[in-house]
Amino acid sequence: MxxxxxxxxxxxxxxxxxxxxxxxxxxxxxxxxxxxxxxxxxxxxxxxxxxxxxxxxxxxxxxxxxxxxxxxxxxxxxxxxxxxxxxxxxxxxxxxxxxxxxxxxxxxxxxxxxxxxxxxxxxxxxxxxxxxxxxxxxxxxxxxxxxxxxxxxxxxxxxxxxxxxxxxxxxxxxxxxxxxxxxxxxxxxxxxxxxxxxxxxxxxxxxxxxxxxxxxxxxxxxxxxxxxSPHDRYVAEFLGGQNVLSGKVEKVNGATFTLSQSAQGSIEVPMQNRPPSIGDRIDIAVRRDDVELIRPDKGVPPGHAAGLPSRVLAIEYQGSFVKVMLDAVPGDDFIAYVPERTFFRDPLDVGDLVLATWAVDRVRSLARS
The missing domain is CATH 3.40.50.300 (P-loop containing nucleotide triphosphate hydrolases)
Incomplete structure (x- = not known):
């Protein structure tokens, strides 16, 4: 029984x-x-x-x-x-x-x-x-x-x-x-x-x-x-809410490593498991609601992981936040969820240039699928 x-x-x-x-x-x-x-x-x-x-x-x-x-x-x-x-x-x-x-x-x-x-x-x-x-x-x-x-x-x-x-x-x-x-x-x-x-x-x-x-x-x-905390690119992209980027490891700095993003510059990533080797290709994820958009003349704040030059492609008002679509990653989606009050303090328009950035501790590396 x-x-x-x-x-x-x-x-x-x-x-x-x-x-x-x-x-x-x-x-x-x-x-x-x-x-x-x-x-x-x-x-x-x-x-x-x-x-x-x-x-x-x-x-x-x-x-x-x-x-x-x-x-x-x-x-x-x-x-x-x-x-x-x-x-x-x-x-x-x-x-x-x-x-x-x-x-x-x-x-x-x-x-x-x-x-x-x-x-x-x-x-x-x-x-x-x-x-x-x-x-x-x-x-x-x-x-x-x-x-x-x-x-x-x-x-x-x-x-x-x-x-x-x-x-x-x-x-x-x-x-x-x-x-x-x-x-x-x-x-x-x-x-x-x-x-x-x-x-x-x-x-x-x-x-x-x-x-x-x-x-x-x-x-x-x-x-x-x-x-x-998605394990890999598939889970991150299927569940949504995450931006996934790829790049090669160009430097290992102890507690962090630096990921080369070709024309988009480099990204600092916290070490989570075993250290990668220089030249390894790594996927990383950053939540859309962790992305901050900054006018290029203001520069990237200290303690932030990157400043990806981006152009605003589309804007959708979602009530409590504004969904901003960017061309930060050629051929792929890159989206920021900007709190409504933050967005309307200095509203963006389609075509505006911004720097997409986030705090170093908000990015995580993904396992290779």
Whole structure:
């Protein structure tokens, strides 16, 4: 028998449909009991396949999936005590909210009294009590989603799996439902595994973010760590919020090294791990909200890493900040998020020349992909 824990371990998990190409390729990962974990990546990266293998809808070609200390490969979903909420919601149009939520208990043979009691308790948790007798067609998109979530949770799973649950909602409702999902996860106290291709969604919701590319995990960890400290260029660019630059090491200075940026000058980078060698090609990342824009006649302040000569290509007002796009890196995006009040003290125009700069301790070197 499995116990009540929802901790998950994926050990060497592979999935191939033709025996040659691996959709999931040697994935190793631990997810703590009661965590909210988001698998994040582009279409075809293997994240939904992992979700289906945890659920029991597919078996891995190799490796183990351990839930609550037991290898569940080959076991049915009901034995694993997993439940899945599908992107389409798949509600029964002819059943009321109460009967939709109670349906899994009906399949298990519970009496009408017992399943309605459980459904009423679950409706209270997801704030659907006043809609108990409505049909799905008479609900909003967000209400339908809560019905689907309640129906998945009523079986008291150890692990609840969500496949792109917010993709069909408009932006305002997505933000609202993010809060609803997080609230429910904490209230239920069970492990949530959520698949998404939306970076902001993963960062807003997850205790653990898993970034994937071509069947492999590129980085996994707390949302803030993955966003603020990406391991490599792929993670930095996929999550967004970072500018990535490349250059050759021209000098090693003890606590820092100097990266040559050809026509753009050189950049001082703090030493983080083992010292690089002169001539090594290195990728570095600096957050867009750490970039300061200075008029060329003012010069670079002391303690700053660089002064990249740049021309303003475009300006977008974003409310609390202004997004300024620059030509600092030929052939690539370079963006500064300037606080609104800072920007409008000395507004820039398209075509203006500036120096893009940042404090030395705000830049980090990346591993080579």
């Amino acid at each position: 499995t116990d009540g824990r929802g901790d998950i371990e994926l050990a060497g998990v592979c999935k191939s449909y033709d025996g040659v190409t691996h959709v999931v390729d040697g994935v190793n990962l631990r997810i703590p009991d009661g965590a909210y974990c988001c698998f994040l990546g582009p279409s075809g990266c293997g994240k939904t396949t992992i979700l289906r293998m945890i659920a029991g809808h597919e078996d891995p070609s190799a490796g183990e999936i351990v839930i609550g200390g037991q290898n569940v490969v080959g076991m049915a979903p009901v034995q694993r005590r997993t439940a899945m909420m599908f992107q389409s919601y798949a509600l029964f149009p002819h059943l009321s909210v109460r009967d939709n939520i109670a349906f899994p208990l009906r399949v298990r043979g519970l009496s009408k009294v017992a399943r309605n009691r459980a459904a009423d308790a679950m409706m209270e948790k997801v704030r659907l009590t006043e809609f108990a007798d409505r049909l799905p067609a008479h609900l909003s998109g967000g209400q339908q989603q809560r019905v689907a979530l309640a129906r998945a949770a009523i079986t008291e799973p150890r692990v609840l799996l969500l496949d792109e649950p917010l993709s069909a909602l408009d932006e305002q409702l997505r933000v609202q439902m993010r809060g609803e999902l997080r609230r429910m996860q904490r209230e239920l106290g069970i492990t949530f595994i959520h698949v998404t291709h939306t970076q902001l969604e993963a960062i807003a919701l997850a205790d653990v973010v898993v970034v994937m590319e071509r069947g492999k995990i590129k980085q996994a960890g707390p949302a803030r760590d993955v966003y603020a």
